[in-house]
Amino acid sequence: MTEELLRLSKRMSELGLSSRREADEWIARGWVRVDGKVVSELGTKVYPSQHITVERQAAAEQSKRVTVLINKPVGYVSGQAEDGYTPAVALIKAENRWAEDRSPEQFHPTQLRSLVAAGRLDIDSVGLLVLTQDGRVAKQLIGHDTEVDKEYLVRVQYTKGDKLPDSELKRLNHGLWLDGKPLLPAKVRWQNDDQLSFTLREGKKRQIRRMCELVGLKVLGLKRVRIGKVKLGDLPTGQWRYLSADEQF
Template sequence: MTEPVRLSKRMSELGLCSRREADEWIARGWVRVDGKVVSELGSKVLPHQRVTVERQAAAEQARRVTVLLHKPIGYVSGQAEDGYQPAVVLITPDRRWTEDKTSTQFHPSQLRSLVPAGRLDIDSNGLLVLTQDGRIAKQLIGEDSGIEKEYLVRVKYTKPGRLPEADLKLLNHGLSLDGKKLRPAKVRWQNEDQLSFILKEGKKRQIRRMCEAVGLKVLGLKRIRIGRVTLGNLPQGQWRYLGPDESF
């Protein structure tokens, strides 16, 4: 017999919204199960039951923005810490890239619930995604996310000679962090002191720790791509909106 699941969890599984959004919509009476409004938080449904949302929910979701920021070194991705400012303070009208082609107008309400979908260390720069849309957050940082993230990493080998081929293979697959095997990565030399890393996960300080394990010191780290969305020519410290024709 199929077990009932929480309505908010089922809505997230169906890709309608995030669980947090689902709870908001349920409380507002914007969710129907088999045509009947369900407004009680914690309600459960069976997988075969039909879940639909009212037009107001879709309209509110359409107003939610996703921002692409070229985060400079010295800003933290999320909450302020140790006297360092969060990257969201850079999302101001005067820092919007003049070449942003979207027609979206900036409004202070867009800063409400604008959260980073993934981290980028304080001493790294490059592409950081901030979003109000729970579906995008789930896509980028959900447990089953397989979206590629690409980095350019400037390194210095701390042992005599060059990095052995066997250690480059280890970076691609075979290393463990915190007692868990890492997913396969794609790591190759770009030039004599720069590596390209393509990962499908994002453990804390993962690239730095991977490099350390094979005797490489990271001198600079820049994220240039998340899925199909690239940093491109976006200047450091500036941002733009994710376009309607773009997806990760």
């Protein structure tokens, strides 16, 4: 069987060495070796069996990249500024850092460069949002084959009668379609009389609100409380902390 050539940056991303953007940066700086030889030409292709190593500078630079957890308030967008709305990254400043953050990391404004949201949380939703400079973290959380689930607490009101029928709760767990495609199975259960817990593996635009609409539920409030093994915990609204070295999604 013949091997297929792949772009070096794509192969590095597949191997979990870096994001594609980081890979291109490192190749341009001469920090990547294929079978022991430095490769500095962007767009170079390699065979999967070839051995890829990166120089120590790349690893050192990567370990300096920060990941920040923020408890996003209503009225902030998670990504780029849009239509006069402020992006959540504007809240990342020294005075908004949670006093109980136990990370030894010192805040410096250069950390705001290339700090991107790894996943969306829409303007009307609150809770845990991850901003990272580390391409590996972003890929882990928003790559199309992500294994990381996310948990939300959703306050709802049933609009078609007294109480959501069990058959509709079952459909929320599995059986709904959005955008012409079946949704992956979810875990949806009642937390109390007016609040559901949703655990999802995917994140289509306004997915939970649209799922609720399909079964006659109106969403009154939506809060993300967990991403993988990382919980929102007691982090106050509008404040942030660093992902600590011993935390993994």
